[in-house]
Amino acid sequence: MSTAPDASGSRTPERGWNEHVTAALLGTRRRPAPSLPEAPAEVDDPAARLLDQAAVLTVRRRAGRRPLRSLEPIAPAPVEDLPVVPPAAARRLAQILGGTQIRVLPEWLEAAAAAGRRVPARLLPDLLERGRSDRMLRPAIARAAGRRGVWLALRNTEWAYLVGSGDDPGGGPEVWQTGTRNQRVAYLTALRGSDPAAAREALRETWGREPAPDRAAFLATFEHGLSPDDEEFLESALEDRGKDVRQIAADLLARLPGSAYGERMAARARACVRPLERTVRGRRRLWAAVEPPRTHDEDLARDGVPFHPSGSFAPGGRSGGPVGTRAAWLREILARTPLATWTELFGLPPMEIVCLPVTEAAGHGDREDGDARRGGDARAARDVHIGWARAALRQRDVAWARALLKGGVLADEPEALAELLQVLPADERDQAAADLIRWVEGGPDLLRVLERIPGPWTGQLADAVVVALAGAAERRARPYEHTLTQLCRLADQRLTPDAAPRLEALAARPGAAPAGAAGHALAELTETLRFRHEMLKELTS
Amino acid sequence: MSDPADSFGRVSDRWGREQVLGLAPDAASAKAAAGVAEPAKWRGAGADGESLWGECKGSGKSAYRTCVDLTEPAFRCTCPSRKFPCKHALGLLLLWSDGAVGGGDRPAWAAEWVDQRRARAAKARDRTSAASRTRDPKTAERRRQRVDDGLAELDQWLRDQVAQGLAQAEHAPYRLWDDVARRLVDAQAGTLAGQVKGLAAIPRRPGWPDRLLEEYALLRLLVRAYQRGEELPEALRETVRARVGFTLSQDEVAERGERVRDRWCVTGLHDSEQERLITRRVWLRGRRTRRPALVLSFAAPGRPLDASLMVGTEIDAELLFYPGAQPLRALVGERHGPAVPAVPDGTSIRGFLDEHAAALARDPWVDRWPVTLAAVRLARSGDGVLHVMDEAGDALPLRPTDPWRLLAVSGGHPFTFAGEWTPRGLRPLAAWHEDEGMVIL
Incomplete structure (x- = not known):
């Protein structure tokens, strides 16, 4: 049956069919039905005859269907050099891509890549589709998608971002x-x-x-x-x-050590901050005397310090009022001055320089108004310390970062300190961050500090965060409820999943489990951590 | 053929996760089930090869008791959810699929339910065999008359279409076909009515004149065959009557249909919606007989569909085929053991085309036929249409659907393919790949 005889003589079966289609399109009133001897011819109505003949041809065409030949098969994907993730991890990825805990997707991908594993092929289309709308995901996708991912992306222009992403920007010069x-x-x-x-x-x-x-x-x-x-x-x-x-x-x-730019800034900075020997209650001590620049000039602007540096009108920390342009210039100049300037000038290591008492040079000798002088000194100290902190961050100076974090300065600018954490060597960071958190003791500063500490939060830092969570959970007042909710939100992707049992214990403590939104947030955090815990376990098993 | 005892012996053959999630009535249920599938949420979970039970801690005080009869499968849960199966049953199945459910003795509450269910099923079977429905001959005569009139009218309409020319169909409103379909419903030719209604979609696709003429021609062929029913062989008459809309009750199928016991491999499943009714087509293929079978089930949108047949499993069961010249549609009769994962045997493309041609010779109206192909690769023709190509180099076009999953899974390498063949090409339903296992498409 698959090779039906062509009974219509000279015509090919396909042509015979096409004649019928043409006749049917135009209508048998306009175009007579073609003849087909093998069809039943007992009816006179041309429309009926056309349909009867078409039925014969249709069944013949369908039954006589022939396969296509000589197509070029799709070139096989290159052999993977990484093993696929274990089945449990693959199932979890399917679940994540389905919308469960979607926020952990980057962590899943990074952990899979770190374990030297790749995404199973069946999940690649959903994953690549996610990367289409979320640019931030793309590097992680590139690391975990394996060769099959690139192979697939080469066939879909919407996934082209994967081709040549990662280490290779794609293409030559x-x-x-x-x-x-x-x-x-x-x-x-x-x-x-x-x-x-x-x-x-x-x-x-x-x-x-x-x-x-x-x-x-x-x-x-x-x-x-x-x-x-x-x-x-x-x-x-x-x-x-x-x-x-x-x-x-x-x-x-400003980040280049030993540049002419650095020299120019150092000259300006030395004019603003100088060592001062002072006798207080019979003891001679070294002070840092500060005098902010009085004027702004073209050269300063050329070196990147505008007349109104950003933040010069923003409320300045706890003191409330704006920083003011002179203080803002000072901060900017110090932030751009090589930190070696100070160790040379004072002849002291960073730790001791940070701990030097600071005085406002203009207020020097003005002993009548003690309060005003102390206020001025405190402002001067903050300006100098913030300048140094920015310089340490920009120049990635470990000794200075360490000194500023440990020196007990900048108590009312904890965000500046939190940013310095990233300058520290990895093995010091957790400890230093934990110290910082204990120091700020809950409240809004805690959130501002934690916001600036990237995950994963492990070791002592994790301990400190759990303590902070417990502290917030114990206090029932509204502001703490808010802190707890926010804290949970910050912690869910950053806190190490190992902390989950401790949080569960916290929620299970009789009478201590917070109710309402905070309790919900805590439960959600615990669930996310559990989920991440299982997820990481599956990926490394 | 395997003895029932053999099937029960294979208790270690757990279902895959894909199969379990395939049972979910909707995506939300599948997602919720994954959340429930955590060992910590369950107490006293156990399995004994035929059934699965456990108590799940819910939001309320008391735990929900969940039980799954694996032979069917059938589900029961004391939770108030109206989804079926509920997330607890699915979650329990997922746990079991992961190997996180141990053995044990069926607790009394689970045993009671399983026994009750089995007893009900047995009773239903008894009723079936005892059934002898009496029909009012006058009603039958009235219906015959209506169908005769309705089909004569359809024939006239078809001839009018061809006489006026099909070109007008391109911009015709749906009403053109809907009116005819409605009159066929009134004429109690329901199946035919559904088919005519479906024609409205054809002129909106490329290549429509060929397709429309094919369909009109086959409709007229059906009308003529019905009108000359007396001259037809018995089996073909059954085929024609079924396609017009004379439905058989399950009792009648059980009475008159052919019974075939085999290990039936579930090769694919497709849901389609028409007229606010979802039709689920499940394709099976006999391991020993190599016969294809089609199990249909229906549900209103949002209502649970029959979930008893899972793609990628095999059941030792008796199928009851609806009578006809080319038996295809079937009911699942007695099962002889639980469903076990299985990869279907595939054929070559020539093998499939020969089988399809033979089926058309028996029933010219066959418009869907199950395909299982072994060791095919994907290929693209010059115009970019995706094809499957077998080892002999023969290729068939795939219907334009989202090809990415199939491409990703196969990676250009050979795989076993299951789908359904339609005049528009192959619709992929499932694939089996060496590394990837079974993937529902």
Whole structure:
């Protein structure tokens, strides 16, 4: 039956069928039905005859269907070099992609990649679709999708982001000539990583032709592999027409040790902060005397300190009022001054410099009004310490970061300290963060500090967070309920899942389990941690 | 053929997670079930190869008692959920699927329910065999007259369409077909009415003139066959009557249908909605007889569909085929053991086309046929249409659906394919791959 005889003589079966379709489309009133001898011919009505013949042909066409030949099969995906995740982990990923605890997806992907495993092929379409709408996910997807992921992405333009993501920006040097801005930034970033000089020369060649926003984006890649060799280029960029370009150049120069820029700033800084020997109650002590700059000039602006530095009108910490332009200039100058300036000037290690008493130079000798003087000194101290903290962050200076964190200064600017944590070596961070948390003792500062500490929170830091959670859970007042809710929200993706049993114990303590929204948040946090705990266990088993 | 005792011996063959989740009435239930599938939430969970039980801690004070009869499967839970199966039954199945449910003796409450259910099923079977429904001959005559009139009218309408020309169909409103379908409903030719209603979608797709002419021609063929029913062989007459809309009750099928016991592999499942009714087609293939079978079930949207057949499993059971020239639709009769995971045997594309041609020779109106192909790869034709291609280099086009899962799973490598063949191409339903296992598409 699969090879029906062609009874209509010279006509091919397909042509015979097409004649019937044409006749049917036009109508048998206009076009007579073609003849088909083997069809029943007992009816006179041409429409009926056309239908009867078409029925014969239809069944013949369907039964005589032939397979297509000589198609090119789709090229097989390359063999994976990583094993797939264990079945339990695959099931959990399916669950996550289905919407359960979707926020843990990045952690799942990172953990899978860290364990040297890949996503099972069947889940790739859903995963790649997630990455289409969520850019932040893409690097993690690239690390865990395996070769099959790239193979699949090559076949769907909407998933093209996966091709050439990760370490390889995709394409060779021609990307620099023809790519989009983002592609060119990726290319330049990669080149800065391997050959900073070549990247600088590539940029120098096209510099004059690039529009200002592009110049700013390209110059920002210099943060990778930044070295004194870049100084000349950056110095010339201080004269750029683009405001953003000038600012980026100044910020980068401020990170370069031993640059002429650093020298200029150090000269300004030394004019503002100087050592002072003072006798208080019969003891001679070294002080830091502070006098903020009185004027702002073109050179200062050229070096990246605008007349109104950002934040100069913002409320200044606990003191309430705006910082004021003079204090803001001082902070900016100190933030851009090489920290070695101070160790040389005072002849002391960072820890001792941080602990020096600070006095407002203008208030010196004015002994009548003690309160006003102390207020001025406190403001001066805060300005100096904030300046140093910003400098330590920018220059990634471990000794200074350590000194500022331990020195007990900046008590009313804990956010600045929290940011310094990332400068510390990894093995010191948990301890230092835990100390910081104990120091701020709950309240709104706690949240502001924790916000700035990236996960995972482990070891002593985790202990401190659990204690903070317990503390907030014990107090029933409204503000604590709010703190607890917020704390739970911050902790759910960052706190180590090992803390789950302790939180469960907390919720199970008779009479201690908080009710209402806070209790709900605590229960949710426990559930998320449990989920993450199971998830990480599955991925490493 | 395997002895029932053999099937019960294979208690270690647990269902895969995909199969369990395939039972969920909707996506929300599947998600909720995953949340319930945690050992900590269950007390006294156990399994004995035929059934599964446990008590789940709910939001209230008392625990819900959940029991699953694996032979059917059938579900029972004391929770107030109106979903069926509920998240507890699904969660328990998931736990069991993960190997987190141990053995044990059936507790009294579970045993009682399983026994009650079995007794009811036995009683139903007895009723079936004892059934002898009497029909009012006058009612039958009245209906015959109505159907005759309705079909004559349909024939006239079909001829009018072709006489005026099908070109007008391209921009015709749905009403053109809906009116005809309604008159066929009035004429008590329900199956035919549904088919005519479905035609409205054809002129909205590319290549519609060929398809529309095919359908009109086959409809007229059906009308003519019905009108000349006396001259047809008995089996073909049954086929024609069924396609017009003379339905058989399950009792009648049990009485007159062919009974075939085999290990039936569930190769695919497809739900489609028409007229606020969801039709579930489940395709089976006999391991020994190699016969295809189609089990249909129906439900209003949001109501549970029959979940007793899971893709990727095999049941040792007796099927009761509806009578006809090419028996295909069937009811599941007595089962001889629980469902176990299984990979179906596949054929070549030529093998499938020959089988399909033979089926058309017996029943020219066959428009869906189950396909199980072994060791196929994906291929693209010049115009970008995805095909499956077997080892001999023969290829068939896939219907335009979301191809990404199939592409991802196969990665261009060979796999076992299950789908349904329609005049528009192959609809993928499931795939089995060496590394990936079974994937429902």
